Amino acid sequence: MSRPPYHHGNLRAAVLEAAERLLDQGGPSALSLRAIAREAGVSATAPAHHFGDLSGLLSDLAAIGFQRLVETMRRAATDPAPRAPVHAYVRFAQDNPGLYTLMFRSDRLDYRRESLAAASQASWAVLLRSVGSEARMPAESDLATLGQVTFRWSLLHGFCTLLLDGQLRPLLANPACNGDPHVLLDVMVPPPAPVRPGPVPIPTRPPSP
Amino acid sequence: MSRPPYHHGNLRAAVLEAAERLLDQGGPSALSLRAIAREAGVSATAPAHHFGDLSGLLSDLAAIGFQRLVETMRRAATDPAPRAPVHAYVRFAQDNPGLYTLMFRSDRLDYRRESLAAASQASWAVLLRSVGSEARMPAESDLATLGQVTFRWSLLHGFCTLLLDGQLRPLLANPACNGDPHVLLDVMVPPPAPVRPGPVPIPTRPPSP
DNA sequence: CATCAATCTTTACATTGTAAAGATAAAAGA
DNA sequence: TCTTTTATCTTTACAATGTAAAGATTGATG
Structure with a gap:
């Protein structure tokens, strides 16, 4: 049983890749420090050493x-x-x-x-x-x-x-x-002309009285 | 010592007010269910009964x-x-x-x-x-x-x-x-004309009246 | 080869969301 | 009026999270 080496060697990049994988899959709310660590296959607190928090x-x-x-x-x-x-x-x-x-x-x-x-x-x-x-x-x-x-x-x-x-x-x-x-x-883009001639494009057409 | 009554009576509104207070003070990240409950002066799980989660x-x-x-x-x-x-x-x-x-x-x-x-x-x-x-x-x-x-x-x-x-x-x-x-x-609003004549694709000025 | 520093793991703790069960009081029914 | 029911709130419990502290492992340095 050859367990993974104690030192990953390229953890920083691996963590970022793992994070993006989770991001693509579950959106920003899926990005927890522990979930990323799991996805990267390292301990829960390993990423903190490379990114602070x-x-x-x-x-x-x-x-x-x-x-x-x-x-x-x-x-x-x-x-x-x-x-x-x-x-x-x-x-x-x-x-x-x-x-x-x-x-x-x-x-x-x-x-x-x-x-x-x-x-x-x-x-x-x-x-x-x-x-x-x-x-x-x-x-x-x-x-x-x-x-x-x-x-x-x-x-x-x-x-x-x-x-x-x-x-x-x-x-x-x-x-x-x-x-x-x-x-x-x-x-x-570009914005279409107003349906009817009226005061400048953005400003609201007076809400048809 | 008259402790607050067991039944708040108007908790739903009070919780929403407490939430907004925290929101104004600490932004959306300050909105935790427990913090809101604390701010409203009720137990941690009380809001869940009114809002589900x-x-x-x-x-x-x-x-x-x-x-x-x-x-x-x-x-x-x-x-x-x-x-x-x-x-x-x-x-x-x-x-x-x-x-x-x-x-x-x-x-x-x-x-x-x-x-x-x-x-x-x-x-x-x-x-x-x-x-x-x-x-x-x-x-x-x-x-x-x-x-x-x-x-x-x-x-x-x-x-x-x-x-x-x-x-x-x-x-x-x-x-x-x-x-x-x-x-x-x-x-x-409305976008200004380009500084110089040139290929300015995006900010087309809406047709001036 | 010895020492050091960088890298990673383990352990620990406070905080969070939420489920489950119990306590309280208001409302409803007799 | 008295009992039962229901809505409301609390307590308890548990898994997950961020992060700090201490220990283990390994590559680098002298």
Whole structure:
């Protein structure tokens, strides 16, 4: 009976892989320190030595998520299709629902952790470049750029969040959508003109008196 | 020594109030069944008799949140200022950060619960009316209306989520914003024109009237 | 080869959700 | 009015979790 060696040798990576496996399978709520340790085949407290505590582990995992998202967006930026980045962003959330959700669950993460801070910052650079800005940090941008960046990210992030939360299900049930979020995405970006001429798009049409 | 009576008499309401107090103070992660019971001054398992389990309690609390949001939006619809609803929505999230976050934390909620389903559905009616639709359910709307609704809610919800998650802090640190999210909101809605002419795929400005 | 430091396990404890059984009091029925 | 029933709340119990502390094992360092 050759039991596994006392020293795993590559536990850090193995733990992150085990965590992502559980995440894909059971969502963020399945990520307990002990369950991850079980999945990785080590003792309950082994991960803590590599990540400090649970929020440390989750933060490193979220950092990986941001890195992949950045890579996805970089790749999509080379696609000639005008709205390729939009669909790529949403597809990323669809393909990695647990990871995407985790990335923005600030109560379980520690954004001061270096890995996560760096990865998050890199995503800012990509986002700024996507609106034609040369700034690397939002703090160095003008107000118009900030508006564009905020608009883009809010719209996409809101869409993905609502989608993953199941809030768009009543919409997707509509026959016109055929259950495909990307249909909804296409009629949303760019926003369609108001049904009737009226005051500016966003502001509410006066609730038909 | 007159100890509290064995039967509270109005425990259901008291528990919800206690829960909201903890929510305001410590965020959604402070909402444990036992902590709520402590705050309400009853035994640890008393709340379970009224709400079934933790997700039941949180769902009823989230339902209250949706009701208040609906009321807020109804009130804002009567405000003559064109973008009053937008600012009202964000202000609601700012004033009730814990509650707003909880409302969309689907892993801790049970959307099949009647209270939550009803409250959530009511918010759809308000949202549909805000884009001039007369439908009460998204399932009965045409694709253009769905696009408008999705656009509005995604943009606002995304903005609020990023804001409450602290993701917009780098933006708000910019002197032009002066730390006020509503400044950012104003330059975001409607989105500003691109700084320079160039291939700017996403943030297409909605057709100016 | 001896020592050290890193890595992993064992043990321990407080906290949590929830099930089960018991206590209390209000309501209902005689 | 008195008994029975039912709703409400408490006590007890148990498995699971995060994390701290101490011990075991092994690779690295001198």
